[in-house]
Amino acid sequence: MRGALVLGVLLLLSAAVWCHDASPPGKPALIGCRSPDKETFTCWWTPGSPGGLPTVHRLYYHRAESKDVRECPDYTSGGSNSCYFDKSQTTLWVEYELTVVATNALGNATSNTLRIDVMNVVRPYPPKNVVLQVKQSNDNPYLFIGWQSPLNKTKTYGWVTIKYQLRVRPEKSKEWKIYDTDLQRNFSLHTVDPKVTYEVEVRCALDHSTWSEWSTTASIKIPGSSQKDRLLWVLMLVSLIPLLTAVCALVVKRNSVKQCLLPPVPGPKIIGVDPRLLKSGRAEDVVSALFGNQKLANMKARTEETEEFISVSDSRDWLLPDERLSEKVRSLIIPNSFVFGAKTQSFELEKAADGKENPVLDRSSSRPGDGRTPLSPAPELQSLRASKDAASRSAGQCPAHSYVDIPTPEDCRTPEATSDDYSRVKGVHGEDVLLEEERVPPCPDAQIQPANVASDYSRVAEVNSDTTVLLQNLPVCKERQHHDAGWTVGKKPEPPGTEVSTGSSTQLVGSGYVDSVPNFC
């Protein structure tokens, strides 16, 4: 009764007051109430427009059947603009009528009346401490989810019955899967995939009340490999074994692999000419070698044979007439082509200043008339040339500059051919090769020449006997810097009975050819 009177007076006051600068407060509005535990509840309001003066808000309530108006017992526990009703103030299954009044010096304003039954505003807070654990069950992982009640009570049922609900989804999915757990505070999810991150949220309700908000999201990644991953690893390992064995085999047999992939380029070789016979030095052997067996060796044998050789010398003791040699040469069958090209192992000859200082070269100046049949490079050269021509025509190239130069056909003349690394063969005289007399040409432009046609070459003056080529004593040109670079000289063990010319050393140059380029193999 008194409360109603007070309210009435306040209302009159608010009506009578006029404002100047400040104004009476705006009308507050009661938002609602919430009981998180079915034992207490809190109500909130929003203040109206401030009047510019300090405003006080008061909440008044009374229970439905009673006229007894009371003021809010606690304005602070629930936060600002709230009223908290503790256990002693809370009555269920009874209607409350609530009002908020805002007052300032100039007046007051009353809010709407809110009627509530605490039973209807029960809504718990979300569950606490959501815990995720990955556990194993028969080699399969499963997700164990645990949480705690938002209330402090430990009993599962009694005055209040809490039931829970959780939702799960893989990280990237947008759809949740909902599971009811009733009174349980844990849940085991078996339908999880390895290597996937899952998000989990839990909420609860009291006695069929409104559901709480969803708890904070907890996430966890299921470790381990799936069946697919395991299979992949197994397959990878299995496929690695043959790979490893192949690599091992390659490493072990690298030499033979090298031989296979990068076969050494054979030096000049003439099919049907057995170099061993030439080496022997005997006339009949040479003749038979050159003119006899003219059967073609098979390609395989040829590739195995690596070298052919011509020894060179500086002296100019003899000359060969042209015609005789040509006749003999023409009768020969043209063998298979040589491998031409800049990459071929160069037929490099050390150029000696005077032909005497370099012991490696064969300086034998055996005279025509020695027992030894001069190496007739004529037929060899001719066939060389012929095969060269054939090769060049077939390869579309001009002969390389690795060999003793023989007059090439007109269409094949290349600028390099005119370099001063070669001696031009003027002709063939009998079994000797006549070389042109060369003037000392200027050093050619380094760019024109291919790299391996370096200044390692010596000019051949003439071919002398069967194993000697006489080198010309040429003045050094400026570019010729590295004569001694990378000699690969090997000496083939001479078979017994090989005649060695007296006087100067008749060392066989190289194992067939002279090159300054290191071997591939």
Added chain:
Amino acid sequence: LPQRLLCSALMCKAVDIPDLLDRASQRSDKLHSLSNMLALELESDLPAIGRVTMPRPAMCHTSSLLTPNDKEQALQVSESTLMSLARSLLKAWQYPVGVLSNSANLLPHQSKASISNKLQELQEHSRNLEDGLDVLSGKMGPTAQILSTLPYRGGSDLGQDKMSKLINFNFLLSCLRRDSHKIDSFLKVLRCRAANMQPNLC
């Protein structure tokens, strides 16, 4: 769960009251769930004017029954009294639920079929619970047997016009919701008290 032995002259029977209470509270839980759903469903469709003119909950035919209204009171009252109260409330709704169920088809509501189904289910649960509580109260003593009479004076007809029908329906369902919550709460407290050595922790 502790078992109580009731020994009569010749025989001792093992009476599993907690178990019976457990079953009873499960059924009362279902009952409350149904009434809650129904009340909310109809309340949402009620126009504002209906809410204003609806009778206040104090007008419910069961409101004269004095019951505990908070946890302390529920724990202080004897178990037999709680049982008696639960049973009285349940009994008081036997007839009105029938009226609701019969009137559902005439209800001016779009989902009246679903409402009708729920009401029928509710009726069945109510009957089953009544029977169960009768058995239970027999084991709990004479006080549990007392039934308070709470007559329903609403009549079999819920109203002549659409709005009256809706309003009355809503009003009855709101009353039912409150009372089913009471029954459920009392039985669950009873269950907790019977199963625990420390009832004050319920």
